Amino acid sequence: MTTAPAILTAPAALTAENFHARRQRLMAQLPQDAAALVLSSGLAQRNRDSEYAFRQNSDFHYLTGWPEPEAALLLLPGRAEGESVLFCQEKDPLAEAWTGIRVGAEGAVAEAGFDQAFTNDARDEVLAGLLDGRQRLYVLFEDEEALVLAQSLREELAAGVRRGARPPSAFEDLAPLLHEQRLIKDEREIALMRHAAEISARAHVRAMQISRAGLHEYHLQAEIEHEFQWQGAPAPAYTSIVGGGVNACVLHYIENRAPLVEGELVLIDAGAEFALYAGDITRTFPVNGRFSEPQRLLYDVVLKAQERAIAAVVPGATLVGIHQQVVHDLTTGLVELGLLTGDVDELIGDEAYRRFYLHSTSHWLGLDVHDVGSYRENGEPRPLVPGMVLTVEPGLYIPDEADIPREYRGIGIRIEDDVVVTGNGHEVLSHGVPKSVAAIEALMREGA
Known part of the structure; x- marks a missing residue:
């Protein structure tokens, strides 16, 4: 009888109070005569009568936690009647019978912590009135739909200037303020990301344990994404990459259809999305569980560079400085293996690497x-500060070309971990999946 994998204990979910605090923090940075408008994601058609699975816009989720499409948030600093106004889909028993229960405008106030809420049929009319007298309107300039709506509202108000309407005189990009706020994670966010990384790590372990020649790349993808779902992560954080052999040299390879071949390596870059927070792990391992000598030599160059780079993640360090150290370490290793010839510093200056x-x-x-x-x-x-979360992912990708020593041709290796900057150093969130040659081989022997 097969024993089902253990289910991890999930951290506490973010609450309406958490999202309210984020909105307050953002509004504290806005002028009192300003407003901010942020739109949700909509549904995207996949084909004919089918949509892609809905995934909320990250900026909108960060400020609202709202789980539905077709919504808008208006922030009005200092407004006595309420600073945080949501526009959302109306309650509709027939539509809800097909696609699920909607929170509705009343629930948005009673349950989700908004000061006021209106249904979308009143959106444009109410929005214009709420913006009347606000001098600046902050929107995300990367969101074309938001810009179009903002311009339409300003034109509507401008048409009523003779009747006393006061349209916003300028648009400002909200991204610099909002994205800087998102960059520094609090303890609740880090707990969610730690969980996403742990799920991702378990999935990679599962793929290593099942790997063997004769399977295809998609078999390993299926094992990984099964673990995501089993642990309550409804989707990958991005399209999973499973590249066997020379396919590992294609950085964003996503076909995942080729057979796994005896004696080759396989590179997996995959991460779970939990509560919309991403895990992002890459591991490279032998299909049959045993590194050849050339594979091991090249792998150790990447691993040593990655371990030194992780050690350098401390407050005050910079990503540029860490990358430069990695380039030096990789270039030195390439020279030692005969894949590059010459002085290391000159090769770096010439970008031979x-x-x-x-x-x-x-x-x-x-x-x-x-x-x-x-x-x-x-x-x-910029210097690293506590609360920043980053990946550390050096790699080497050796083309299958005639001037390359035959034993290294077509080998692709990347090793990636998720790292949070702490007050006195760092924490590796993705430590749960092995990466040394000995540990990988031991795990795969046990799996076999």
């Missing part, structure tokens, strides 16, 4: 797998 290492070492992680927040301050690389 870029034949084998094309991407950056890190990116922010949060509600988006490539999360928001500037990487620079005043034109300079």
Whole structure:
């Protein structure tokens, strides 16, 4: 009889009070004569009568926690009747019989903590009245629908200037304020991300244990995504990458259809999304559970660079500095293995390493797998501070070309972990999946 995998204990969910506090923090940065407008995601048609699974817009979720499409949030600092106004779908018994219960405008106030709520049929008329007299309107400039709506509302108010209407005189981009707020995670967010990383780690372990020649890449993808669902993560945080052999050299390979071949490596880049927060882990391991000597030598170059990079994640460090250290370590390893020839510093200056290492070492992680927040301050690389969450993911991708030593051709290796900056260093959120050669081989022997 097969024993079902244990189910992890999930951390506490965010509450209406948490989202209210986020809105208050954002409004504290806005002028008293301003307003901010943020739109939800809508439904996206997949084909004919079918939509893609709904996933809320990350900015809208961050401020509201609202689970439904076709909604809008208006923030009005200092408004006595209520600063936080939601527009949402109306209660509709027939529609709800098909697609599920809606919270509705009354529930938005009573249950979700908004000061006021209106249904969408009144949205444009009510919005215009609420914006009358506000001098600046903050919207996310990357959201074309929001910009179109903002311009329409301003034009509607401008048409009534003779009757005393006062349209906003300027639009401002909300992203710099909101995205800087999102960049620094609080303890509740970190708990959710720790859980997403733990689910992701268990999924990678499961894939290692099941791997063998004769399976296909999609079999490992199925094992990974089964674990996501089993642990309550309804979807991957991004399209899972499972690249066997030379496919691992394609950075965003997502076909996942090829057979797994005896003697080759397989690279898996996959992460669970839990409560909309992303896990993002990459591991590379031998299909049959045993590294060949050339594979091991190349793997250890990447692993040592990654371990040194993680150790460098401390308050005050910069992602640029960490990346430069990784480039030096990888280039040194490439010279030692004979894949590059010459002085390490000169090879770095000439960017010779870029034949084998094309991407950056890190990116922010949060509600988006490539999360928001500037990487620079005043034109300079920004120092890391506690609460930032980032990936550390060096890699080497050796092309299958004639001037490459045969034993290294077509090998792709990436090792990626999720790391949070703490007050005195860092915490690796994704530590639950092995990455040393010995630990991977031991795990795969046990799985076999």
